[in-house]
Amino acid sequence: MLLCGTGSGRAEVSFNLSTGLINMATPARNHVWVGTETGILKGINLVKKQANNYTEVSSLTRDQEVNVMCFGDPQETEVLLGCRDGTVRVFNTEKAKFTEFHECRGGEGVFRGIGVLDNAIVTCVESGLLKLWKEGSTENVEVQVGPKVEKMRLCDTQRHKVATGGKENDLKIWDLQRPEEPIFRAKNVMNDWLDLRVPIWIRDLDFIPDSDKVVTCTSYHQVRIYDPCSPKRRPVLETVFDEDPLTALSVTPDGRSVVVGSSHGNMAVIDLRKGRLLCSLKGNAGSVRSIQCHKSMPIVASCGLDRFLRLHSLTDKKLLHKVYLKSRLNCLLLTSRDKWEEEEVTPVAEEVKEEEDEVWDNMETVMDKTGSKKRKEAQEPNVEEVSTENTAKKKKKKAV
């Protein structure tokens, strides 16, 4: 697999160098996929530092705004985009073009979540219609999850588990194999110190890996953990961060902490065991729309209304990459591949080796020292040329 990847990567490198254009037919090996408010799908290769548009700007309308994204398969060859007009577009990364369009209209409002379950697309719209779209069949599973949904997410490990939440629509966990009743229905927290009801407004949620727990963040800047295994239906842990609505979150790969982002562009890592603030990640100037942590590496990617994609390191909270992408960014997908550098660097190293082999083949029985001398000689003419050029320039300058 790895060798395969390097081969294709190398081909791309050489292609780019020869023409300087982006060929739509070569496989797009990007590390981050970003869906924008203008409807453009962008792929960013962080090692080569390239950002490409995969949607024609000329054919765009505002209806094509990308609201949600997910990978179609575990190999990440397909990217599914949920657009404002109710279509789901499938982008094939191997062919680097859109291959399928699915009409997934139903309910009202924009998509609030998308996922893939056994070749069927799971979508959820704002009005609360969660639907399973199987290819070719008309009998699709439909679930009403309640109004004003803000987020729907599939569990990574148990794919048939789905969590939903929204404004005045508390967390519910559904089993798509038995969609009649939710398997977990959260209960609102106790009334506050004035004995007033606490409002509910879930903005984002995520499953904690290797456990049944779900973490949510709200517009009232709370971060809550729910545990369906415990008899308690109220959150097992609640903590607050900042004073602005929390708009996005993502659980770190070790499952011990969560990265949350707010509508003022503040991002922080919060420990899930005690609810303590671990560190804040700086740089965002506008509302954070989407955050995703890498599956294995301590890296977190975030994007939002300030039109920048940012990658932070979770170990030393440094800003690793900052890419200006020209449109307001709605959602992002971070590849789960690791060893990014190797994919790109290895072919270069191989080439060097080949060259060296050729040199060694040409020489018959030569000692190391002479070899090095020869190399030096080979380098020297270049140096001389450069120097002569320089002097020539200087002379010109003097003449002027």
Add this chain to the structure above:
Amino acid sequence: MAAGKSSESGETKKRKKSKTPEEKNEENNVASAEQAGGSGGEQQAAMVFPPTFSVAEIKNKQRRHFMFMKEKLQKKKEKIALRKKRKKEREALGDKAPPKAVPKTIENQRVYDETTVDPADEEVKYDEATDEFAPYFQRQTTPKILITTSDRPRGRTVRFTEQLSSIIPNSHVYYRRGLALKKIIPQCIAKDFTDLIVINEDRKIPSERKGKEPTEHKPEVILNNFTTRLGHSIGRMFASLYPHDPQFVGRQVATFHNQRDYIFFRYHRYIFRSEKKVGIQELGPRFTLKLRSLQKGTFDSKYGEYEWVHKRHQMDSNRRKFHL
């Protein structure tokens, strides 16, 4: 001379205190340094540090002040001499003189902003063609502006709103009467207002200018230096405050000039006196604006989403970095 003496004495004191085996070497060093000062001994100068002396070391305050003034005067003289010399050189060279160096300013040393808009960029063009101000630029809406203040404004603020309404055509001043902005906004939308300006007061000193009054002609608008993507959005916002077709008969122009992230507003009446000369007459109020945040959608400071927020400690770390 006096300073030299004092410094020497300081050194001798140190020597007495320390009494290290390197004493002799030090003495030699000092001696050689003095030589270097006098006759320019180059061989040893490379090895030896010059005698360290600064005016700040003098303990007598009067003496220190005197020496400081003396030093300053000396530097000034040198500077003037250098300038005269350079001027003479330039005059001697005449036309062949090298072009004058451009002085360094914060603006021309500005840190490159990657969001600077390239006018040929298709994506940005598309984004702008479909953004919130697009209906204005496609001439689908005509601006109608509501101006109001914070609760309980002072007299100056009230006068300022009146002045403001005189320079923005089709604007209406309403008293706030303690209404919440979130209640005002739906009413504004119902009554076809396109923009809402709220004047807040801090320490109650809005600037005031008295002078000629502007006429009711539709003015031209000049937007200066809005280069970045954020700047473009802001520029478009200001442009959409004014009606579409300016009446050139009025010869009036409103300028929004951005410099170092501050937006200066001026309002002028111009006249072309001859082919080269232009006369301008300032009208109306002056004011300066600074962008603190930009929100997506209508005003909702609590649950709205911000497109850009000015964060002082993170963003103002570099003086040469500008956002507009």
